[in-house]
Amino acid sequence: MSHCRKRCKRQLTKVARYFYRFLTGTLTQDSIEDDFELSTVCHRPEGLEKLQEQTKFTKKELQVLYRGFKNECPSGVVNEDTFKVIYSQFFPQGDSSTYAHFLFEAFDTNKNGSVSFEDFVIGLSIILRGTINDRLNWAFNLYDLNKDGCITKEEMLDIMKSIYDMMGKYTYPCMQEDAPREHVETFFQKMDRNNDGVVTIDEFIESCQKDENIMQSMQLFDNVI
């Protein structure tokens, strides 16, 4: 009741203020208040030496990476929307926003909604300069959406759908509705040793190590930078 009255009062004062401004001709002042919403967050990464210790990149590589990073994100951090925009530039035919969202979750290790340069470069270091096991661990972390240590069929289905979404509509052969689901079934048949419906980290790493194709594809990342 008092809540209702308080709200009424607030609306009335707003209307009265509006009329007052209408009569005195100062209506446009409303917009100034909105400006305080803008956050001028600017994040600076730690020193170059510290980053060199934390990652396996050389100084020059870190410099090149930072220059590219800063060009696109002058404020020093990437938020999810910018992340999605950047990633979508590489996949013009399909919709890469869901996969970009999962990636963002994977890079944002401290879960604060933004990816700083350190997070970015640490993630890249694992993928591009880490051991095969590190890479597999990182991939598992990407698939495990709720970070509970095991991948369920639903999580895998989400991931699979997001990957298939990136292909877009114009594919050959035509994209079937249940293609992701079938793919998930195949994946689980391969990975799920004990058939309990979930894939744990050990099952995952073990199965991947047994698969030649996967091992070979992991080597691709050695020469990206």
Added chain:
Amino acid sequence: MAAGVAAWLPFARAAAIGWMPVASAPMPPPPRDKRHTRDELIILNVSGSRFQTWRNTLERYPDTLLGSTERDFFYHEETNEYFFDRDPDIFRHILNFYRTGKLHYPRHECISAYDEELAFFGIIPEIIGDCCYEEYKDRRRENAERIQDDEDNENGNDVTQLDLTIRQSMWRAFENPHTSTMALVFYYVTGFFIAVSVMANVVETVPCGTGSRAKEMSCGERYALAFFCLDTACVMIFTVEYLLRLIAAPSRYKFVKSVMSIIDVVAIMPYYIGLVMTDNEDVSGAFVTLRVFRVFRIFKFSRHSAGLRILGYTLKSCASELGFLLFSLTMAIIIFATVMFYAEKGSNSSKFTSIPAAFWYTIVTMTTLGYGDMVPKTIVGKVFGSICSLSGVLVIALPVPVIVSNFSRIYHQSQRAEKRRAQKKTRLARIRAAKSGGANAYLQYKRNGLLADAEEEASKEAGKALVCKVNPTFETQHHHLLHCLEKTTNHEFVDEQTYETSCMEVSMVKPSTSRSSSVSSSPHGLTSCCSRRNKRKSFNVPNSNMTAGRRGSVQELSTIQIRERPLSNSRSSLNAKFEETVPLNSEQQPYITAAIISMPTPPVTTPEGGDSASSPDFLQSNIVRVSAL
């Protein structure tokens, strides 16, 4: 893809790790990085301003000058940088394009200069960012209009008098009265008669005192015959003018469709219709209506007044604003008339008998006229009446600035066109002077001859020697080139007057020397002869040392005839010939004998007295020799 995002490609490739474990087929082999060039700084020196950037930045756009191997052409070995002799201020924007992927247009720069720089660096202007695109397109359009205007004006005035037929010259006289006095007279006469006709129409209706019928008569009824004669005269002039224009028009159909011709027809038709129709009572009403159209004669003044034309053009171009004004006024009128009618319905003896009747009140009030023939009596009516008048001011005031700004723009455009036309004369004169300056320089050079000899410094007058020495390398090479062209075609460059006089003289000279020699190019010799002679005459002006008229025409012709005779190239005979006619230096002979195959070496200039006479002579004799062989 935006340039900056290319830097994130490694990240995108790394993110592909998420696909690997779920892939159903093996991955393709990775591309081999053929060049692992370390990124290096490139120095771009643009007219002294040094710009530096990474090589990768430039190579983001490989189809521009800086991004491709084309920049190697500008590499300066000594300083290890790329040097461009261009505008550094505009280059700043071009380099920013590489850095940010967005091309901006600086507002204070000239559009042509900017376009040239873009074309030089191989950047297409269509990628200008949205922030600057509109401004860029506007400026470009204005520039194109200006160039088009200039071209039109030039083309319009390039037609020479000789080429026009009677019909075309008549049409030109009608369109531009300033071209001839006849046209000007015609122009003023028609203007006068338009004024007279309009005045007569006006005065016709003024009451002129009582006539025989003891009632107030208008002047038109009292002096009917006089006015009729005046009207007849005016209409005859207008008819003749219209027919003449119709005959002279290059496209009759287009002329008949044009606005001015319709005005002309409407102006003279009532008279003829009145002539044809009898004094029938039935049609006299229609006849009176037709007389109203006589007032359209006043629009014929628009041919005489540029301001009137601008006004008409403005109204045409503001048609949408005027339409909006009309529409909004109509809406407001209907609304307020309805309101006023219902407000005043209650009061008795109200003038607001119907909504259409209320329209009159609304219009008069909204335009703040306020005749007062209809006023609201109830309080509600008065309240709404005041709101009506306030809103009327607003509605009318809104589209007016748009119309005014349109008029101002068109007016300034016409002012600019006028100014350009006035300046065109000086501009053309300047261009012509520059062109003839170049030509004259060459002719002067030929007269003075070339030299690099110390001897002339002593023998020549200071003035001439100075002229030779001052010529930079470019000039001397250019003159040499022109000289070669002369030799190739066996003709010589002359200036305008000598050309014209020689044209007239060739016709005189030809019959006297009808030689049927083997010299097929004798006409060449003759024309060159005449031109030589006349050139000599014209050379009198710049070179005051020359004695005028050294050679009579007959003697000159005879010298040519003599020279054509000897088929032997012996120096002695040449010497003899030359000595007999022209006092030449012995130094000139090598020039003559060697002339046929090789390019002529610059002849040494002769002593001042014989200079201008001799050099044209032996140039001319040179020509003769070539043609004889």
